[in-house]
Amino acid sequence: MPELPEVETVARGLRRAILGRRIVSVTLGKTDFIDDPVALEQHLPGRSIEAVERYGKFMLLRLSVVNGGGGVPANGDAAPASLLVHLGMTGQLAPSPAAQPCEKHTHVCMLLDDGRELRYTDARRFGRIAYLTEVPLAEELLGFGADPLEVSDVEFAQRIRGRRARIKALLLDQSVLRGVGNIYADESLWKAKIHPARLGANLSAKQAATLRRVLQEILQKAIALRGSSISDFLDAEGEPGEYQRHHRAYGREGKSCYRCKTLIRRAIVAGRSSYFCPRCQPAPRGLKVLPMPGKKRKKS
DNA sequence: CTCGATCCCTGGACGC
């Protein structure tokens, strides 16, 4: 489940592996998660990858302007463009030798000028790929919130304490903060001793400041350990991350809290499994969060 | 504004 640290890890790996490489040709598999598949086939070949950036959970592969020997390219690629990639739940983007058989669920193959292929595989296809020129890209990125690693104390407090939504929902909301997902939301709330169902507006200034600080510490540490590999996250070198060993809340239902030994519980908050210590992270008064609707099925 | 429900998708876990 690639969140900010995992995406940052992949982006760093790609920078080392494919920067400056030219895309020779593109082969597509299933394309229902690609904005405009034809645009990839038309506009990627001939361009080189000039930069790899991360924006929240997105990666941005900056493409060179094509200038094939003097004239304006026939396909109009004389303007800057980027390949926007979201890994969704199960997406992987990594180079492989072209001779190596493709993994199952490989949906995009970009042959590079050094005999490798940059391949995108994604079993569930919750990811997204889009070829975008400058203006559409800028519009695309407009709606996103602050970078959690950069956000100031004041801005963080404004974005959180000005809202009556649950803090868990706010942390997951990409228009509030870009890049935080379920794992790092739960980890930071545990470390800050804040219950996920608390309302943003009800956090004290001190709690908001603590939350911002621990969120940044956790994200930095997770990046240093190359992300969390829960089920199938692999970086651009095909290696798993290590941060899952440091999880204190996420996925630890029924295990004892590292601080107080109370058993970690799970509840659905903001529509997501949320793990917390019921003692360290006291529930807000009047909380109506059904701790786990049992085996709730579709209503009959 | 905020909420929950629903859908997308497949692999893996689990029950029988």
Place this chain on the structure above:
DNA sequence: TGCGTCCAGGGATCGA
């Protein structure tokens, strides 16, 4: 072994 069922979750969307 093999089936059926449930579940995970980021994000879009829609109705309450």
